[in-house]
Amino acid sequence: MRNTLRERLEFEGYATTVALRSEINESFCVRKGYDAVVAGSDMEDIAALGLPFIIITPKGSIEGAVEALRSGAEDYITTPVDMNRLLGSLRRIVEREEEESVAGCVLAQPQRPRRAKATDVERIIGSSAEIEHVRTLIDKVAPSDARVLITGENGTGKELVARWLHEKSHRSDAPFVEVNCAAIPSELIESELFGHEKGAFTSAIKQRKGKFEQANGGTLFMDEIGDMSLSAQAKVLRALQESKISRVGSDKDVVVDVRVVAATNKDIKAEIEKGNFREDLYHRLSVILIKVPPLRERVSDIPELVESFIVNISKQQNIKPKPIDVQAMQSLCRMPWSGNIRELRNVVERLMILSGDVISDRDVELYCHQ
Numbered sequence: 001m002r003n004t005l006r007e008r009l010e011f012e013g014y015a016t017t018v019a020l021r022s023e024i025n026e027s028f029c030v031r032k033g034y035d036a037v038v039a040g041s042d043m044e045d046i047a048a049l050g051l052p053f054i055i056i057t058p059k060g061s062i063e064g065a066v067e068a069l070r071s072g073a074e075d076y077i078t079t080p081v082d083m084n085r086l087l088g089s090l091r092r093i094v095e096r097e098e099e100e101s102v103a104g105c106v107l108a109q110p111q112r113p114r115r116a117k118a119t120d121v122e123r124i125i126g127s128s129a130e131i132e133h134v135r136t137l138i139d140k141v142a143p144s145d146a147r148v149l150i151t152g153e154n155g156t157g158k159e160l161v162a163r164w165l166h167e168k169s170h171r172s173d174a175p176f177v178e179v180n181c182a183a184i185p186s187e188l189i190e191s192e193l194f195g196h197e198k199g200a201f202t203s204a205i206k207q208r209k210g211k212f213e214q215a216n217g218g219t220l221f222m223d224e225i226g227d228m229s230l231s232a233q234a235k236v237l238r239a240l241q242e243s244k245i246s247r248v249g250s251d252k253d254v255v256v257d258v259r260v261v262a263a264t265n266k267d268i269k270a271e272i273e274k275g276n277f278r279e280d281l282y283h284r285l286s287v288i289l290i291k292v293p294p295l296r297e298r299v300s301d302i303p304e305l306v307e308s309f310i311v312n313i314s315k316q317q318n319i320k321p322k323p324i325d326v327q328a329m330q331s332l333c334r335m336p337w338s339g340n341i342r343e344l345r346n347v348v349e350r351l352m353i354l355s356g357d358v359i360s361d362r363d364v365e366l367y368c369h370q
Contacts, residue, residue, distance in 0.1 A: 126301030130293040142168035150263040152292030155342030158263040166219040174218030179211045182224035189232040197249035226266035237281045295337040309348040327361035
């Protein structure tokens with residue numbers, strides 16, 4: 001796993017090394033100029049250093065995730081490692097406070113100049129009327145501070161829409177902070193969003209800022225908002241109404257200036273009828289609604305998406321780009337794509353690895369129905 005992490009991090013422009021736990025301390029990180037470290041699940045010695053860190057914990061280990069966040073981890077990632085999430089976490093830490101170090105096993109620092117912000121965000125690919133409508137809405141809405149609710153199926157690109165809303169706004173130089181409301185255990189959501197004071201609970205060994213404070217001046221992207229508990233919804237509603245939050249264990253309010261962009265794959269109105277979602281919170285979040293269309297409603301974009309994925313995957317895998325024949329492309333356009341763009345990209349990567357010199361219709365038949 002370490003070699004895979006190092007290879008991907010180095011591909012993304014980070015210089016990396018592997019360090020023993022006994023070697024890692026604040027002076028080591030500062031002296032070597034490292035920005036981030038990824039740790040295994042034992043975090044007590046790292047938390048004691050007072051440095052931000054990311055924990056990797058076995059999949060399905062809710063106890064490990066809870067303990068990691070309570071011990072002050074910036075994020076926890078389950079195995080097998082989702083590299084996109086890991087890279088996103090590292091990027092947010094570096095952007096938020098460049099002088100911070102992260103404690104763990106794999107240490108990383110930028111080894112090339114940071115690119116202009118707009119080029120850091122993947123472009124929205126496609127020229128269909130449906131995706132052009134989404135682009136138009138982004139251009140109109142982004143300059144304002146209006147809250148936006150993005151809806152759409154899994155894998156359609158809701159996070160990408162949120163990032164462009166931030167990049168095209170006057171807040172683009174401030175943080176873009178993401179929180180996956182479905183991934184945080186209900187007992188930790190308040191601490192994750194609003195932070196906590198040292199001693200607020202047993203394992204709170206230091207003060208920790210929550211996502212609202214981390215995003216101060218910028219944009220807070222609340223993904224999977226429909227999975228948030230009712231108690232957490234009430235606290236978020238207060239934060240939106242009053243533009244202030246209170247850390248767990250504190251009786252003082254902290255004023256925050258945050259634009260909230262939320263996303264969900266659920267039918268929120270149906271959830272309201274079931275009593276699972278607060279109607280008043282829905283109206284606070286949905287000043288602007290942007291629906292990201294599923295891939296089956298923008299089939300004309302598939303060839304452009306496939307060509308783009310071939311180029312990107314060839315760079316990531318360090319392999320030669322492969323042409324795709326007409327029949328193969330037509331077959332891809334006829335597929336239902338229940339996983340949308342995420343599924344399409346996975347299929348293209350599979351074809352790039354398993355097919356011959358040219359991606360043929362036979363390859364699609366063999367490798368795209370697994």
